[in-house]
Amino acid sequence: MPEAEWSKTLKKIQEQFGDRVIEMHAQLGQDTVVVSKAAIFELARFLRDDPDLKYNYLMDLTAVDHFTRKPRFEVVYHFLSLEYNARVRVKVPVGESDPEVESLTPLWKIANWLERETWDMFGIKFKNHPDLRRLLLYPEFQGHPLRKDYPVTKRQPLVGPKDPQA
Amino acid sequence: MEVDKGGGTEFGFFTSRLDKMIGWARKFSVFQYPFITACCGMEYMSVACAHYDIDRFGAGLPRFSPRQADVLFVVGTISQKIAPVLLTVYEQMCSPKWVVAFGVCTCTGGFYDDYATVRGIDHVLPVDIYIPGCPPRPETVLNGLIMLQEKIQNQKQEV
Numbered sequence: 001m002p003e004a005e006w007s008k009t010l011k012k013i014q015e016q017f018g019d020r021v022i023e024m025h026a027q028l029g030q031d032t033v034v035v036s037k038a039a040i041f042e043l044a045r046f047l048r049d050d051p052d053l054k055y056n057y058l059m060d061l062t063a064v065d066h067f068t069r070k071p072r073f074e075v076v077y078h079f080l081s082l083e084y085n086a087r088v089r090v091k092v093p094v095g096e097s098d099p100e101v102e103s104l105t106p107l108w109k110i111a112n113w114l115e116r117e118t119w120d121m122f123g124i125k126f127k128n129h130p131d132l133r134r135l136l137l138y139p140e141f142q143g144h145p146l147r148k149d150y151p152v153t154k155r156q157p158l159v160g161p162k163d164p165q166a
Numbered sequence: 167m168e169v170d171k172g173g174g175t176e177f178g179f180f181t182s183r184l185d186k187m188i189g190w191a192r193k194f195s196v197f198q199y200p201f202i203t204a205c206c207g208m209e210y211m212s213v214a215c216a217h218y219d220i221d222r223f224g225a226g227l228p229r230f231s232p233r234q235a236d237v238l239f240v241v242g243t244i245s246q247k248i249a250p251v252l253l254t255v256y257e258q259m260c261s262p263k264w265v266v267a268f269g270v271c272t273c274t275g276g277f278y279d280d281y282a283t284v285r286g287i288d289h290v291l292p293v294d295i296y297i298p299g300c301p302p303r304p305e306t307v308l309n310g311l312i313m314l315q316e317k318i319q320n321q322k323q324e325v
Contacts, residue, residue: 137282138247145281156281158289159250 007031009053009088017043022093032089040077040092041102047079047088048107055079055088058104061114063094063122067148071095073124077104094124103129121146188323192236192262193315194224199235201255204242206269209301218304223311232258237314238291243271244284256291262324264294264314269301276300 006014009031010024020039025032035043047055060078073094080087092101103126104111115126116135123144126132134141140159143150200210213220220226229235232255244252256265267287270276273296275285287293294317297310 141246141281150281152279154281155285156246158246158284160253 007086009047009055009086012050012053013043013046016046030087030089032091034091034093037075037092037094037101040075040090041104041107043090044077044079044104044107047090053081053086054083055081055086057082058108058110058114059087061104061111061118063118063124063146065122065146065148073099073122075101075118075124099123100125100127102127105129120144123147185323186319188325189319189321192323193318196223196225196237196311196314196318197227197229197235198225198237198239198266199230199232199255199259200228200239200241201252202239202241203244203248204269204271206241206271206301209304209307210239210241210268213304213307218308220308220311223308223315225311232256233260235259236262237264237266239266239268240272240287240291241268243276243278244287244290245282246284247282249284249287249290252287253290264318265291266295266297266310266314267293268297268307268310270298271300273298 005026006024007026010026010033013024013033014021017035017039020036021033022036023034033043047053057080058077059080060076062076064074064076066072066074071093073096075092075094077090077092078087079090094101099122101124103115105115105126105128112130113135115129116131116133118124119126119132120134120137121144133139137145138159141156143154200207202210212218214226214228225237232238236259238256238259240252256263265287267273271278271283272287275283279285284290295310295314297307299306302310
């Protein structure tokens with residue numbers, strides 16, 4: 001896509017983070033940026049605080065397991081600018097051997113639970129997260145069920161009754 | 167007068183009749199504890215309300231404490247996470263007690279062939295009656311209830 005057709009957001013990101021942007025495109029009006037994992041925290045802060053962008057709402061944070069692709073995982077962020085009614089999608093490729101990205105909890109409180117869910121389901125760790133526990137599943141659960149190599153027929157051991165006083 | 171010619175002593179004659187009488191009393195005073203977690207609950211409500219009138223079978227009074235209940239109705243999907251709670255509820259009930267698996271999720275796990283669901287509550291508790299269906303029609307539930315009554319009537323009564 002020619003650079004002239006880029007939105008304000010993409011142009012600004014290219015200006016500030018050009019060297020760390022892996023890919024960017026806009027399809028059907030949806031801006032998408034793929035950045036390296038070293039840049040995500042700064043990029044998120046930039047998107048939130050820049051007076052021309054003001055992406056002040058972290059709508060979603062999740063991951064995708066591409067399994068056969070390398071790097072295997074992609075952490076996906078969706079930001080919404082309530083000020084300009086604009087959305088941007090940011091993707092961060094994450095390898096299987098070191099699935100860890102910077103946590104966004106210092107910027108958005110909601111990142112706390114979204115990152116816990118992503119850890120629960122995909123086993124992706126978040127650096128500097130204050131309390132990285134499973135969110136939906138129980139502590140005794142083994143594995144991360146939304147990974148593509150989690151066996152469909154795998155059964156988890158049943159957990160016995162717990163002492164409510166404990 | 168009709169006499170039992172089963173060859174038992176007079177005492178045996180008495181106990182077997184007592185057994186029957188207790189069974190008769192128990193089968194018509196089924197106090198249920200509905201453990202409802204999912205959509206089958208709608209069908210359970212339908213059974214419990216006036217149209218199907220479960221009170222005809224003496225099961226019209228659900229108890230909302232397991233300590234006052236005789237029959238545990240497990241209605242709806244049981245996940246791995248709630249299984250320990252279900253077991254705690256079961257353990258709080260006084261003997262004699264029975265368990266009804268209501269709907270296919272509680273019987274076998276149904277179509278939830280996944281990481282979160284218990285594939286049939288008989289992995290957790292002993293089950294007396296299985297009522298299949300997704301969800302079962304009220305008639306099926308009433309049939310299950312009649313089967314349970316038969317079972318209560320014919321079993322050895324603990325006193």
